[in-house]
Amino acid sequence: AQTVTQSQPEMSVQEAETVTLSCTYDTSENNYYLFWYKQPPSRQMILVIRQEAYKQQNATENRFSVNFQKAAKSFSLKISDSQLGDTAMDFCAFMKHGGAQKLVFGQGTRLTINP
Amino acid sequence: DADVTQTPRNRITKTGKRIMLECSQTKGHDRMYWYRQDPGLGLRLIYYSFDVKDINKGEISDGYSVSRQAQAKFSLSLESAIPNQTALYFCATSVAAGGPGTDTQYFGPGTRLTVL
Numbered sequence: 001a002q003t004v005t006q007s008q009p010e011m012s013v014q015e016a017e018t019v020t021l022s023c024t025y026d027t028s029e030n031n032y033y034l035f036w037y038k039q040p041p042s043r044q045m046i047l048v049i050r051q052e053a054y055k056q057q058n059a060t061e062n063r064f065s066v067n068f069q070k071a072a073k074s075f076s077l078k079i080s081d082s083q084l085g086d087t088a089m090d091f092c093a094f095m096k097h098g099g100a101q102k103l104v105f106g107q108g109t110r111l112t113i114n115p
Numbered sequence: 116d117a118d119v120t121q122t123p124r125n126r127i128t129k130t131g132k133r134i135m136l137e138c139s140q141t142k143g144h145d146r147m148y149w150y151r152q153d154p155g156l157g158l159r160l161i162y163y164s165f166d167v168k169d170i171n172k173g174e175i176s177d178g179y180s181v182s183r184q185a186q187a188k189f190s191l192s193l194e195s196a197i198p199n200q201t202a203l204y205f206c207a208t209s210v211a212a213g214g215p216g217t218d219t220q221y222f223g224p225g226t227r228l229t230v231l
Contacts, residue, residue, distance in 0.1 A: 009155070042224075043224070043225050044222070044225070045207075045225075050218065052218075093158075097218075100163060100171065101146065101218065101220070102148075102160055102173065103150075103158070103220060105157035105158040106157050107155055107156060107157045108155075108157050
């Protein structure tokens, strides 16, 4: 079974700073996807970024980028130029390629951006 | 209009009551999922369905049942609610495996359920 671990329950930074959220996972699969979702106070689950395990290039989406280290089973999220609207609960998630497409989530990191 | 809707958005009920949470989608997706979110535990899969006739248990199905009434509708029932089922419940949808975008799940807005 796959597991996802987020070791930072809470983080807090000042607006415009860069912040990195950590995520590690455990799997015996070779082909899979990794995701970061954010959940703002509205509680909606919003996909931030995705990474396909077979791709060596790290995914980027505007101010969001990942550092994917397959051998180390690490998938961190970097948020540059953080904004007040980035305040949210952030979840790392794993999905095995094919099959049932079940998402396995980490415990979440509560990120607060301070003005 | 939202592509994935959930009703009710909030619900308070008492121990022992039967309750149904409903999910509807207009995305035309075959696959639908129910997750529950608890503080410090993230989201965990309760049930999932590949189509109307294919329903599968997830990680934490005990105490829950589901019904896939149509491709667009997937309901979650608590036959006899208990306080530790107090949580935030999410429905999600995705296209079937094999096509583009198969790894992406689309979430509803969530239902906050409190069992007293």
